[in-house]
Amino acid sequence: MTIRAFRRATALLASAVTLTAVGGCGLISGSDEAAAPKPERSTLRIGVLPSVDVAPLYLARNEKLFSAAGLQVELIVVDDDSSAVQQLDSGTLDVAFASHVTLFRAVHSGKELQLQGEAYQAAENTMALVTLPDSDYDTPGEIQKPKIAVNHKDDLGTLTTESVLQTANVAKGNIKWTSMPFSDMVKALESKSVDAAWMVEPWITKAQRSNGARVLTDTARGYTLDFPMSGYAASKKFADANPKTLAAFRNVLAKAQELGTNRLAVQEVLTEYAEVDAQTAGLVSVGSYPVSINPVRLQRVADMMETSQLLTSRLDVQQLLPPATVS
Incomplete structure (x- = not known):
């Protein structure tokens, strides 16, 4: 090869490298600037209870995180979480907040659900x-x-x-259960119709302030230490029809859960929806808000339910998770 030909080849190679570099920069920039997929629908109806668990949703709504993602979220207070799960079938609700136990029992009985996120994890006296x-x-x-x-x-x-x-040597079969709303439990204790009431926040603190109630025992201890308490789910039918909508919800939920790390913000927002005054809210025990679904953590709940015979066979939580990505 002559010197002239060599120089020409070198110039062409340098030009090709430059074009590739420019093209590569363009692709990277385009990827960074790509907007999130537009939700199939703009309105999302979520059934909630007035508990500490759902505080991040209210914080996110106040911070307009949902509207920034193209979602208008309606937080609809329901009587109980079982009712919320039932309303997924009728279409009255799109997403239901419920205890993981309620969700897993519903799936075990044949209901097709898709988990959308964890809501709350227990801490001391929650x-x-x-x-x-x-x-x-x-x-x-x-x-x-x-x-x-x-x-x-x-x-x-x-x-x-x-x-x-059972840790205190009380036989499981000897426990006599009475079902009632949290709001009726203090009256049941006053009338002596029950010996103790299982409560969550803010009802624990409300009972302490208004009736001098005392904690007999924390139920987040031993095998239930740091127990995963609750989460969000949609019907499989709704999830299949609205994958981008629920992907947007999950993205906002992760940001909302991070807001829950601010305990003072959680306690303050309780006064907006949980029927507590500022003094009571300031005494409420607060657990943690997982920012993502952890199937290993949730499998712990399902396996404990099987051991306790709330489930008659093993439930594989991994099968209830949403797709990792939405195209």
Whole structure:
């Protein structure tokens, strides 16, 4: 090859490299600037309870995180989480907040659900057995056939209470359950129709402030330490029809859960929806808000349900997760 030909080839190679570099920069820039897929629908109806678990949703709505993602979210307060899950079938709700126990029991009974995120994880005194000051029930093992109030039988309260009382040598079959709303539990304690009530926040703190209630035992201890309490789910039918909408919801939920790390912000927003004053809200115990779904963590709930015979066979939580990406 002549010197002239060599120089020409070198110039052409340099030109090709430059074009490739420019093209590469363009691709990277385009990827960074690509907008998120537009949701199939702009309105999302979410069934919630007035509990500490859902505080991040209210924080996100106040910070306009949902509207920034193209979603108009309606937070609809329901009587109980089982009702919320049932309303997914009728289309009254698009997403339901519920305890993981409620969700897994629904799936086990044949309901097709897709998990959209974890809501809440227990910490000290975020769920507990509560009694009143004049109660003679002083230690978990003191009454061998206790009458316990729960919001629903065979739900989170039953599962965690059985765990704690069995540790105190109370036989599972000896526990007598009474189902009632959290708001009715103090009256049941006053009338002595139950020996203790399983409560979550903010009802624990409300009972302490208004009635001098005391915690008989924390039910987030031992096998239920740091227990995954609740989450969000949609029907499989809705999820299949609206993958971009739910992907947008999950993205905002992750940001919302991060807002939940600010305990003061959580306690402050409780006054907007949980019927508590600022002083009561400031005393509420707050757990943690997972920013992503952890199937290993949730499998712990399903496996414990199987051991406790709330499920008759093993439930594979991995099968309930949404697709990793939406094209």
